[in-house]
Amino acid sequence: MSTGFVDQIFVRLKVWIMHFLPPGHDLIASFVSALLNISGVLIVFLTLFAAMSVLERKILGRMQNRYGPNRVGPFGLLQPVADGIKMLIKEDIVPARADKVVHFLAPIIIAAVAMLTLGIIPYGRNMTPLSIDGGILFFFAIGSTTELAVFMAGWGSNNKFSMLGAMRAIAQMVSYELPLIITTLPVVMIVGSLSPDQIVAAQSKYWFVFTPWGLAAFLLFFTSGLVESNRTPFDVPEGESEIVAGHMTEYSGFKYATFFLAEYFGMFAISGLAVTLFLGGWHAPLSILRFVPSYIWFFGKLSILLFVFVWARGTLPRTRVDQVMNFAWKFMLPMAFTCVVSAAVWHYAGRGFFAWIWSLVIIAGVYMTLSILLDTKKKFAPRVYRFAE
Amino acid sequence: MSATSSQELEQAPPRMSSRLEGELMEVSLGPQHPSTHGVFRMNVALEGEIVRKLKPVFGYLHRNHEQIGESAGYLQAMPYTDRLDYFCSMTNNWAYALSVEKLAGIEVPERAEYLRIILAELTRLQNHTSLLGFLLSDMGAWGTPLMYAFREREKILDLFESLSGARMMCDYMRFGGCRVDANDDWIAGAKKIVDLFPKFLDEFEDLILQNEIVIARTQHVGKLSPELAISAGITGPMLRASGVNYDIRKIDKYGFYPRFKFRVPLGDHGDTYDRLMMRALEMRESLSILQQAFAQIQPGPVMNPKVKIRAFKPPVGEAYGRIEAPKGELGFYLISDGSANPYRYRVRPPSFINLTILEDMCLGHTVADVMVILGSIDIVMGEVDR
Numbered sequence: 001m002s003t004g005f006v007d008q009i010f011v012r013l014k015v016w017i018m019h020f021l022p023p024g025h026d027l028i029a030s031f032v033s034a035l036l037n038i039s040g041v042l043i044v045f046l047t048l049f050a051a052m053s054v055l056e057r058k059i060l061g062r063m064q065n066r067y068g069p070n071r072v073g074p075f076g077l078l079q080p081v082a083d084g085i086k087m088l089i090k091e092d093i094v095p096a097r098a099d100k101v102v103h104f105l106a107p108i109i110i111a112a113v114a115m116l117t118l119g120i121i122p123y124g125r126n127m128t129p130l131s132i133d134g135g136i137l138f139f140f141a142i143g144s145t146t147e148l149a150v151f152m153a154g155w156g157s158n159n160k161f162s163m164l165g166a167m168r169a170i171a172q173m174v175s176y177e178l179p180l181i182i183t184t185l186p187v188v189m190i191v192g193s194l195s196p197d198q199i200v201a202a203q204s205k206y207w208f209v210f211t212p213w214g215l216a217a218f219l220l221f222f223t224s225g226l227v228e229s230n231r232t233p234f235d236v237p238e239g240e241s242e243i244v245a246g247h248m249t250e251y252s253g254f255k256y257a258t259f260f261l262a263e264y265f266g267m268f269a270i271s272g273l274a275v276t277l278f279l280g281g282w283h284a285p286l287s288i289l290r291f292v293p294s295y296i297w298f299f300g301k302l303s304i305l306l307f308v309f310v311w312a313r314g315t316l317p318r319t320r321v322d323q324v325m326n327f328a329w330k331f332m333l334p335m336a337f338t339c340v341v342s343a344a345v346w347h348y349a350g351r352g353f354f355a356w357i358w359s360l361v362i363i364a365g366v367y368m369t370l371s372i373l374l375d376t377k378k379k380f381a382p383r384v385y386r387f388a389e
Numbered sequence: 390m391s392a393t394s395s396q397e398l399e400q401a402p403p404r405m406s407s408r409l410e411g412e413l414m415e416v417s418l419g420p421q422h423p424s425t426h427g428v429f430r431m432n433v434a435l436e437g438e439i440v441r442k443l444k445p446v447f448g449y450l451h452r453n454h455e456q457i458g459e460s461a462g463y464l465q466a467m468p469y470t471d472r473l474d475y476f477c478s479m480t481n482n483w484a485y486a487l488s489v490e491k492l493a494g495i496e497v498p499e500r501a502e503y504l505r506i507i508l509a510e511l512t513r514l515q516n517h518t519s520l521l522g523f524l525l526s527d528m529g530a531w532g533t534p535l536m537y538a539f540r541e542r543e544k545i546l547d548l549f550e551s552l553s554g555a556r557m558m559c560d561y562m563r564f565g566g567c568r569v570d571a572n573d574d575w576i577a578g579a580k581k582i583v584d585l586f587p588k589f590l591d592e593f594e595d596l597i598l599q600n601e602i603v604i605a606r607t608q609h610v611g612k613l614s615p616e617l618a619i620s621a622g623i624t625g626p627m628l629r630a631s632g633v634n635y636d637i638r639k640i641d642k643y644g645f646y647p648r649f650k651f652r653v654p655l656g657d658h659g660d661t662y663d664r665l666m667m668r669a670l671e672m673r674e675s676l677s678i679l680q681q682a683f684a685q686i687q688p689g690p691v692m693n694p695k696v697k698i699r700a701f702k703p704p705v706g707e708a709y710g711r712i713e714a715p716k717g718e719l720g721f722y723l724i725s726d727g728s729a730n731p732y733r734y735r736v737r738p739p740s741f742i743n744l745t746i747l748e749d750m751c752l753g754h755t756v757a758d759v760m761v762i763l764g765s766i767d768i769v770m771g772e773v774d775r
Contacts, residue, residue, distance in 0.1 A: 060531075060532075060533075063533055064532055064533050064536040064537075065537060065540055066536060160414060160416045161416070163414075164416070164435075164438070164756070167437075168438075232529065233529070233602055235529065236757075239529055239757065240423050240529070241424035241526065241527045241528070241529055241760050242424070242529075242756050242757045242759075242760050243756065244422065244423060314533050315530075316530065317525055317529050317530040317600070317602050317606065318528060318529025318530070318602075318757070319602055319605070319606070320605075320606060320755060320757045320758070321755060321757065322755065379608070379609065380601075380604045380608050380609075381604070382598070382599055382604065383657075383658075383662070383663075383666065385654050385655065385656065385657075385666060385670060386654075386655050386657070387652035387653060387654050387655065387670075388636075388639075388652065388653040388655055389653075
């Protein structure tokens with residue numbers, strides 16, 4: 001087992017810094033410890049945000065048969081710096097009829113919430129910034145506040161497009177909160193704990209994504225995650241071609257950048273939670289690969305999920321509001337409940353081969369039933385056309 | 390809530406309606422909006438997301454095209470027609486040239502007619518390609534289809550550039566023929582592009598027109614009945630998507646179109662998906678016309694030597710020349726009083742007339758659908774506002 005030096009280097013660094021503190025002051029020690037954890041998370045994710053913003057544009061550029069940013073710095077890698085400076089020196093416009101306080105608070109709350117949710121995720125062995133027993137509960141309790149911030153932005157701007165965007169955001173985010181939370185239930189049931197650390201520890205033998213219920217729950221969770229972070233094909237709340245920029249229409253300068261940051265942090269948090277819940281957290285896929293530090297595995301898996309986010313954005317058109325809602329209530333929710341049942345059956349059938357089959361049968365059965373009941377093939381299908389000579 | 394806004398609320402009159410369904414929210418989409426294709430504005434009354442009223446407002450790009458055409462003289466109006474529908478300057482040129490030829494009874498040499506057909510069909514290809522890209526962009530596909538559509542469009546624009554000297558404002562045709570001849574290299578280059586085009590079209594249809602989200606977004610959206618389409622004067626792919634067999638290339642038999650074998654695709658539903666597919670299918674027919682034209686074209690003069698285009702004075706009379714432009718029936722109505730300027734110069738723009746039934750198609754649909762329906766009409770504001 002590698003509790004190797006490189007694997008624990010950040011943990012050791014923290015211990016080393018902490019030993020300079022005068023002994024006997026527990027309050028100061030815990031305060032400094034929390035501060036170190038917070039700065040660690042912020043440094044890592046702000047860097048990742050900067051890297052992600054330029055990489056996303058690069059990847060999208062490649063998908064779109066163009067170069068993407070390549071002017072600032074080597075390969076355009078300093079683009080985020082230029083963007084940041086531009087955003088900082090831009091004029092901050094507050095509409096005359098806006099509710100100034102709400103308009104000001106919305107970006108702060110949305111960014112703070114997004115950062116808080118990053119706290120409970122185990123990034124590596126012994127590397128959970130905020131190790132609490134109800135971590136998953138904390139994630140969703142805090143994460144739901146995003147809706148409030150979005151609505152504050154939409155309401156406070158006193159703009160019709162903002163209002164439409166906020167209304168759409170509330171509708172779809174509240175709807176998808178349900179499948180998002182319910183798909184985490186099977187994992188919580190099987191592990192018997194709400195603590196992310198114990199969920200990761202329970203996946204040391206196999207990842208939950210390799211069970212039928214785990215795979216189904218992962219797909220549902222990831223789709224809900226796409227919706228929760230307002231990404232294509234579910235970027236309905238800020239649908240650029242329809243309602244300009246949704247709740248962000250009246251924001252400019254660094255406030256807009258804060259929304260942007262919150263969107264990315266939300267994406268990191270959802271992907272990080274998906275990795276924790278279903279993809280084995282920081283565990284290596286094979287035992288012979290355990291010499292690679294655990295945090296590298298975590299961020300590797302995270303990068304793959306983030307790439308899928310970008311990939312979807314580059315290739316899919318946007319769905320419509322009512323379609324998104326129908327999908328949530330008619331398909332996602334029943335399937336999420338099925339995952340719970342399937343996981344229970346898997347557990348009580350002994351977690352063996354037959355458990356695997358039973359679990360699969362339940363999910364496949366419900367999936368088939370739903371696809372027959374929700375049959376849209378008659379209404380929506382490619383057509384054959386006639387020609388006049 | 391802040392102090393200022395609570396004061397404002399106290400001063401404001403009560404806005405709650407006594408009716409159960411509540412008030413309609415009036416939103417002005419445009420003239421500066423990401424997907425109104427220029428400076429088009431729609432005053433929309435929304436009930437939640439559903440459109441209950443829609444009033445198109447245009448004129449932001451009005452620049453007195455017809456008046457300038459009357460004061461500029463016959464030849465000088467030709468480059469000005471490029472600016473009508475700046476995607477399809479070749480077909481604009483042709484429609485205008487056709488009207489003047491009708492007015493003055495001018496013959497066009499055979500090679501010029503073939504070149505006109507080649508250029509018109511190339512224009513149709515690039516117009517429909519970029520339309521599909523723009524429509525997908527309006528649907529939120531964030532530029533990817535548009536970039537690939539533009540890659541193909543670029544090739545055709547390069548052809549236009551090497552022939553006429555300009556990529557979009559070609560000013561290529563003259564009454565009595567074409568300005569310059571195309572050499573064999575140009576024909577070979579055009580043939581190569583046309584040969585490679587079906588590959589792109591296959592890919593585009595596979596990836597986009599079979600995409601589930603695209604199908605769900607476009608089918609049964611913005612239906613247009615054939616009766617309404619006919620009574621509103623709709624032309625072009627939009628009319629044919631409603632199932633009306635009306636293609637001016639077949640009806641008027643202008644140019645050398647009777648010499649070509651091609652089919653006219655017709656839709657059965659008249660919804661946005663049909664309008665989308667009409668464009669895709671028409672591109673295939675255009676490709677077949679182009680292949681036939683490359684096989685049939687013979688060397689020869691491209692300009693009728695009898696026409697004095699500079700001091701051009703047609704006899705007294707009037708003429709209406711129309712062609713099947715990519716967007717629909719494009720016509721020019723000219724009245725000559727025998728002088729060097731037309732007495733009346735009138736454009737029948739397909740985009741403008743196709744746009745008039747926007748409200749009928751949009752009512753009852755959501756804001757998101759309005760953008761898709763607007764995109765499927767295929768408008769260019771330069772032509773709508775003139």
